[in-house]
Amino acid sequence: MVYKIRVIPKHERIEQISSCCSATTDRAAFYEYQNSVQQLPVIRVPIELPIYRMANGRTRTEQLKYIRLHQCSATFFSNGQENQDAQQAQHELLDAFSKEGTTSIMPIAKVLEEGKQTEPILITSSGVVVNGNRRLSAMRELYAAGDSKYSEFTHINCMVLPASASDKEIKEIEVRLQMQPETKLAYTWVNEALTIKDLMQSGFTRDEITRDMRKDIREVMAMLQALGHAEVYLKDWRGQPEDYELVERGKQLFGDMARDLKDKVGEHLEISRRIAFLIQDNSSSLGTRAYAFNFSFGKKAPDVAEALASRLGVDLNQPPPPSSDKDEQLAIDIDDESEGSSYKPLIDVMDDQSRREEVTQELIAVCESIRASEQDQKRGQAALKAVKDANTKLLEVDFSNADPDTYGAIDAQLESILLTTQKLKAEIARMRAGARTSTAPGI
Structure with a gap:
């Protein structure tokens, strides 16, 4: 990485962009602004002029990681759009993203190695990049390498939004251009969910979000619920709030939590959460088995909890000893169940850090035992199923x-x-x- 950011003062950027817009006759049709076709001016500006947009959904979790690793202020990025150090850091994040691709999508940096800009980037009237942040970072790196092949990148083509474009409209454009699943390199599930959360907090309606993202409302709400469970896991279970890297590979588990825990409350919710969190803690060591254990916090959670309590020697039929607030590691919303059985004693054991490894091993043993029992039952029913299927075929x-x-x-x-x-x-x-x-x- 060789390109060094130089932030041109905002008033100079505005003046230069305005002058270029007045001078150009080039226009391009743009379909994602104010729900109508807009003919936006296309200008050519020095490559150092645009600045990266910090409220970039794709880099959200990487920004948080950067802040932790470099011990920056929590507002380092959010308040740093005109700051040279923050822009340089954002450049590094975007450059890494520009080199990513899939089997069907070539990395942006690879495409630009041909030395041609195929489409203009989209900027505001003050030079903030709305769409094309990764392309800009890739072009800057190629240009800074000094190869004459990339001499064209001294200047870049930009399509300019009207000065009247609001923050809400800019966010809406990003969603429409970047988050429609069939058009771009996909956001991580966490960044996508965080963007949905941010849109809702910014006043977007559910209808606007589902329309712009082309998603069903049930899918959008499920993503928010999955994010909610992931944030509880990070903040209250792991004590590492916003360390989203820990849950990036947990899309399936947290998605299953959103589905299986939505109707659970009180102790039933809390015991199911803890079972799921222990599985997430050990997902790397469990490997492909991790997904097969997701049944344990759904309908089978009561069976798993009872078997786990038995193996740990926890009596669920006795009222638990009183505990002080400081002993509570995870906020629990539990109804008063002083009569009859209660999961509270088991919850206390699962929250005990000193017993976490023991509880994990016993949980894995319980899950494997239940899975083996279910497989035996399926094998026992296999003959009946085959005869039923044959009879059904004959009746048809x-x-x-x-x-x-x-x-x-x-x-x-x-x-x-x-x-x-x-x-x-x-x-x-x-x-x-x-x-x-x-x-x-x-x-």
Whole structure:
């Protein structure tokens, strides 16, 4: 990384962009502003003139990580749009993103290695990049390398939004251009959910969000619920708020939590959360098995909790000893259940850091035992399922349109079915007789 940011003062950027807009006759149709086609001016400006937009959904979690690693102020990025150090840091984040791609999407930096800018970046009247932040970072790096192949990047083409474009409209443009799933390199699930959360807090309605993101409202709400569980996990369980890197690979687990925990309250919610959090803690060591354990915090959570309590020697039928507020590691919303069983004693054990490893190992053993039992049950039902499926297929047979030439073959198949049925009935009769003999008194 060789490019060094120089932030041109805002008033100079505005003056230069305004002058270029007045001088140009080039226009390009833009479809994502104010729900109508706008003919926006296209200008050519020095590559150092635009500045990166800090409220960039794609870099949100990476900004938080940068702040932690470099011990910066929490507002280092959010208040640093005109700050050279913050712009340099944002450049580094974007440059890394520009080198990412998928099997079907070539990295932006690779595309630009041809030395041509294929489409203008979108900027505000003050030079803030709304769409094309990664492209700008890639062009800057290529230009700074000094290869004459990239001499064209001394200046770049920009399409300019009207000075009247509001912050809300700019956010809406970003969503429409960047977050529609079929058009761009996908946001991480956390950045996508954080963007939805930010949009709602900024006054966007659910209809506006679903329209711009082309998502169903149920999907949007499920993403917010998944993010909520992830934030509880980071803040209250791990004590590492906003360290979203820890949950980037937990999309499936937190998505399943959003689905399976939505109707749970009180102790049932809290015990299910803790089971899920322990699985997330150990997702790396569990590998592909981690997904197979997600049943443990859904409908099977009561069975898992009871088995876990038994293995840990925790009595769920006795009122738990009183605990002080300082012993509570995770905020718990538990109804008063002094009568009958309560998960509170088990919750206290799961919250005990000194017993976390023990609880984890016992939880894994419980989950594996339940999975093995369910697999045995499925195998035990396999014969019945096969017979039911065969019977269903036979009931669906309709001879009304059958080709007469197939009658002979059909008859032969039916004879074979009869023979097979007789053999199976004889076999099950023998098995029944054997079962009666083995259970008879005195045997």
